[in-house]
Amino acid sequence: MKNLWSESEAKKIVKSNSKKGIGKELALRVYTSRLLGNNKKLVMHGGGNTSVKCKIKDYFGNSIDVLNIKGSGWDLGNIEAEGLPAVRLQELLNLLNLDKLTDEEMVNAQRMNLINQASPNPSIETLLHAFLPHKVVDHTHATAFLSLANLPDPKAILREIFGDSLVLVPYIMPGFSLAKVAAEVAESNLKAKGLLLLKHGHFTWGQSAKESYLRVIEQTNLIEKWFADRRRRANIRVKKDLK
Numbered sequence: 374m375k376n377l378w379s380e381s382e383a384k385k386i387v388k389s390n391s392k393k394g395i396g397k398e399l400a401l402r403v404y405t406s407r408l409l410g411n412n413k414k415l416v417m418h419g420g421g422n423t424s425v426k427c428k429i430k431d432y433f434g435n436s437i438d439v440l441n442i443k444g445s446g447w448d449l450g451n452i453e454a455e456g457l458p459a460v461r462l463q464e465l466l467n468l469l470n471l472d473k474l475t476d477e478e479m480v481n482a483q484r485m486n487l488i489n490q491a492s493p494n495p496s497i498e499t500l501l502h503a504f505l506p507h508k509v510v511d512h513t514h515a516t517a518f519l520s521l522a523n524l525p526d527p528k529a530i531l532r533e534i535f536g537d538s539l540v541l542v543p544y545i546m547p548g549f550s551l552a553k554v555a556a557e558v559a560e561s562n563l564k565a566k567g568l569l570l571l572k573h574g575h576f577t578w579g580q581s582a583k584e585s586y587l588r589v590i591e592q593t594n595l596i597e598k599w600f601a602d603r604r605r606r607a608n609i610r611v612k613k614d615l616k
Contacts, residue, residue, distance in 0.1 A: 374590045377408050395454045398427050401582040403454055410449025415513045421449050422512045424502040438462040440503050444493030458492030465503040474549040497547055504556035507578035509585040517596040518575040534595050537564045544571040567592055
């Protein structure tokens with residue numbers, strides 16, 4: 374995977390979005406979302422989601438925390454700022470106090486806390502992004518990570534490659550329960566810089582869009598290198614056996 378971050382392009386998108394009244398953090402979130410979305414080895418068609426936690430002013434001029442999260446129907450490859458609708462963050466975090474929440478209740482809670490009711494429905498993984506205690510979160514489906522997740526003992530392989538910087542989350546259907554478990558795993562592993570959710574995908578985070586994006590690239594490349602090393606060893610063994 375190539376690092377496609379460009380400082381000049383990042384500045385251009387910040388400048389163009391500023392003219393529309395869109396802040397730097399959200400503009401850069403749009404930029405790295407497009408970088409991810411246009412790499413078909415990182416996201417399945419229409420898949421993947423991204424977020425950033427920001428502050429905005431309400432009608433009374435008070436500063437409130439919001440989660441800007443990919444909305445349904447948007448493709449990361451050509452996403453605009455309106456494709457990352459803002460949801461009141463504290464109301465989402467309050468849901469952590471619940472023991473259970475149906476999918477219908479979760480969708481309703483997300484919808485009712487949209488800042489702009491004309492916005493698309495927030496991603497089904499909104500709560501997972503909200504509960505992770507990081508400013509920027511990326512969720513991708515790199516082919517290499519999905520291949521790793523299908524191996525007999527992915528946990529041991531993750532430990533071999535990443536030590537304690539990438540942690541495995543057992544398979545749970547997407548929704549409230551998965552969001553709570555993933556957040557608990559992340560908070561129990563403070564050195565972690567990402568998660569692999571079995572049968573689901575790869576999550577990274579950072580304090581900026583650039584930091585999280587670079588982690589996607591770095592971590593995916595480490596997995597690809599691990600597979601490449603094993604293919605090379607297998608080829609060497611085959612050649613020896615044929616002699």
